[in-house]
Amino acid sequence: MNRLLHFVGLALEDTFLGNSLGDWLAAFGLGLATFLGLLVARRIVARRAMSFAGRELPQGVRLLLRLLAATRFLPLLAVSLLVGSKYLELGIRAEHLTTAVIIVAIALQFGIWLSVAVGFSLDEHYARSDDKNAQTMITIVRFLASVAIWSLVVLLALDNLGFQVKALLTGLGIGGIAVALAVQNVLGDLLASLSIALDKPFGVGDALTLDTGYSGTVEAIGIRSTRLRSVSGEQIVLANSELVKARIRNFGRLEARRSVFRIGIAHGTSAADLAAIPGLIRAAVNAQALARFERAHLVQFSNTSVDFEAAYVVTSADYPTFLDAQQAVNLTLAREFEERGIEFASLTPSVHVAHGTAAAGSVP
Secondary structure, X not given: OHHHHHHHHHHHHOXXXXXXXXXXXXXXXHHHHHHXXXXXXXXXXXXXXXXXXXXXXXXXXXXXXXXXXXXXXXXXHHHHHHXXXXXXXXXXXXXXXXHHHHHHHHHHHHHHHHHHHHHHHHHHHHHHOOOOOHHHHHHHHHHHHHHHHHHHHHHHHHHHOOOOHHHHHHHHHHHHHHHXXXXXXXXXXXXXXXXXXXXOOOOOOOEEEEOOOOEEEEEEEOOOEEEEEOOOOOEEEEEHHHHHHOOEEEHHHOOOEEEEEEEEEOOOOOHHHHXXXXXXXXXXXXXXXXXXXXXXXXXXXXXXXXXXXXEEEEOOOOHHHHHHHHXXXXXXXXXXXXXXXXXXXXXXXXXXXXXXXXXXXXXX
């Protein structure tokens, strides 16, 4: 027994990298205890979070729970190694390498936390917003934030691993110009999507007609392109850079639809019937619940007809509703004209013969 104790004592006194075996065991035990403690704390918090499922919690509490759920094992292990290494006397190079690896692991975790926090904030904003373009803005901001966050994480990691970050940034700046020239179309679409999200010329669900001949309902606005669903059913994919240059008629922003039309009445209609026509149009429009009369006038005598022009507004943006109101007005006028014997003008000029001679402008 004495020999065994003596052997154990010698082993504990033996050094490795300037530290005895006893110091290594103590550091290992301290790091392991820290790691297990962090795991237990993480599990306890996760169970507490499950108990709050379905409850309405404050925004800060929900963010904290989301961050805890995004905590990975590697950063916990890095913190444990950092705690354990403080018990040891390491060389400068070994200590520098250990510290660099630990900082990189912690930086990765901070990158994950920042990404989760940005995503949480954007989701909270989208949940409270009624803007149709909010989702597009969230997608763009999430993408740009992710690029910025992970670029900083990579630069921090490279700096701690001994790379010359300043020289790297200089090289990236020169190379970035070449890359930007090579992918200028992609960057143009990205900036165009940002312009659409900020300026909001249209949103998801709006019916658009472009001067390029395309028309359809907006289904999605992405970082590079916007997708429309045409009336015939196919999907139309347009680059955002093309959309910001096009002239767009947005029927989704309609609050009412206006109808302006002309009626040609046959020559020979009595003056009393002609004077009654504006009133008939007014009555036909006012009979519709969603229609608002504007005007009706006799505007000209043409070679083929006596022309009336009228206008009214249907206080609904729905196109089928507008067509229903327009049809009802037209049918009402047709019945009224039929009952009064008022005839619509023919598109073919009539021929009037006097004393055997065709009137001027007629066909003999």
